[in-house]
Amino acid sequence: MGKFCKCNGRLLCLCLLPCMMTGHLVIYIMVSIFVTISYAPPKIVIHYIAPGVSANSSALASHPLGPFWNLRLEDSALWNQLQHAWDRHYNPILRGNTSGIMREPKAQLLSENEIECLSDCMSHKCSVPHTHDLNSLPEQVREFIMSMHCREYPLLINQPGMCRRNNASFGTESPMLLIAIKSQVGNFENRQAIRETWGRSGLIRGESNRKGGLVRTVFLLGRQDSSTGPHPDLQNLLELENQKYGDILQWDFRDTFFNLTLKDLLLWRWLQQYCPAPAFVFKGDDDVFVRTDALLDYLHKKREEHNLWRAYTNETDMDLFVGDVISNAQPNREPSAKYYIPESFYKGTYPPYAGGGGVVYSGSLALRLREVSERVRLFPIDDVYLGMCLHRLGLSPSHHPGFLTFDLPVTDRDNPCAYRSILLVHRRSPKEMLTLWKKLQNHRSQC
Secondary structure (H helix, E strand, C coil), rough: HHHHHHHHHHHHHHHHHHHHHHHHHHHHHHHHCCCCCHCCCCCCEEEECCCCCCCCCCCCCCCCCCCCCCCCCCCCHHHHHHHHHHHHHHHHHHHCCCCCCCCCCCCCCCCCCCCCCCCCCCHCCCCCCCCHHHHHHHHHHHHHHHCCCCCCCEEEEEECCCCCCCCCCCCCCCCCEEEECCCCCCCHHHHHHHHHHHCCCCCEECCCCCCCCEEEEEEEEEEEECCCHCCCHHHHHHHHHHHHHHHHHEEECCCHHHHHHHHHCCCCCCCCHHHCCCCCCEEEEEEEECCHHHHHHHHHHHHHHHHHHCCCCCCCCCCCCEEEEECEECCCCCCCCCCEECCCCCCCCCCCCCEEEEEEEEHHHHHHHHHHHHCCCCCCCCHHHHHHHHHHHHCCCEEECCEECCCCCCHHHHCHHCCCCCCCCECCHHHHHHHHHHHHCCCCCCC
16 A cells, blocks of 8 residues: 555656646746836937937046947948948958958949049049939038048148247247137138137136136138138138238138038147147137136146046046037938938938037047048038047047037026036127126126
8 A cells, every 4th residue: 555655646746747847937938028028128319410419428538338330331321331441441350351452342342443532632523432312412412522532631821830839929838728719711700709708819817816828729711612602702801810810720621511520630630730739629619608717727627637547547648528418319311401411421320429519628639539530531510520530539528517509598698607607608699709708707706
């Protein structure tokens, strides 16, 4: 009888074991399905270029999380094809061989004749990169494509002694801050308002009245754009202005919206040759207002922090790049928009970039941007192109809430005390600059 019970118990165990295993498997599958259904990945909000959006980040330039353009070739996007070719040309790992010869199928990469200019850029007889719908694109996009291989333009007006050491006027070393303002030939009032207010050259005190530095201001110009209609010839007036103030840099290219990127490239080259040692560079438009004294205080603080950090590391370069950061931006696909970028020209999202009229970065970073720009194809939106070059350096711009590029609330714009925490505000007319400057000077001790 005992043996019979033992046998029945073993049979019962053998029968129940598969059932138990099957039950556990069913439970595991149900739990997995429930977890999968309930999981929702974080949403990435996409913002267009025109309105933009700000994103907080650290004080110094941070490292991007991933590439913003795909290493895989986008067959129908011209910029992606051109950049893809340069990526493989400059990167031996991507090239996949040690001989330095590109061995991609001709169907995948554009030919050298389609990529590179075969004659002098100034002759306008260069080969144009092939795109099947060139004639259907808006005029400004079409003109950019036809000249995007050109990077060399002669200086018409230069300031070779602007940053010379032991300058006779001030007897000091290189500038603490070089202010580079993108302007146009006809914007005489904007330039004069900047000279008389926040953009004055000379020894400028900080807001704390303890520290300041030598500030130098230059205005970046091309030549008048005659394609928009007949305009009075203002070149003689510009030369008279330069004789009086000595702060104009003018190059021989058409001054159009999509050519603003050239002003960054040519400024970096000018810095390398004529002004290689400013501590910081502010680059902005001629309709912004900057609290220069507060900006100098901020930059002194950043330099002191960097010097403390350098004592514990071997890093000598200061990778500071600060502005109003726009993240997760998609190209604007509306043909009537100012920032329109057709899908046949560029595919993908934009890297993080600082927009809205003004950024500040370290002088050492400016020289590195000059170098890396040789490996990044020109892009028609200058702020985005700066983001592309930063990304190539493994950096991202840092956000500062004081760069108020979308202005104060209407109720606060006439209140001087509302500007206490602001470094930059965008879109001020020459008259508004002069008025705001006077108010800030008179109410300095009342806020």
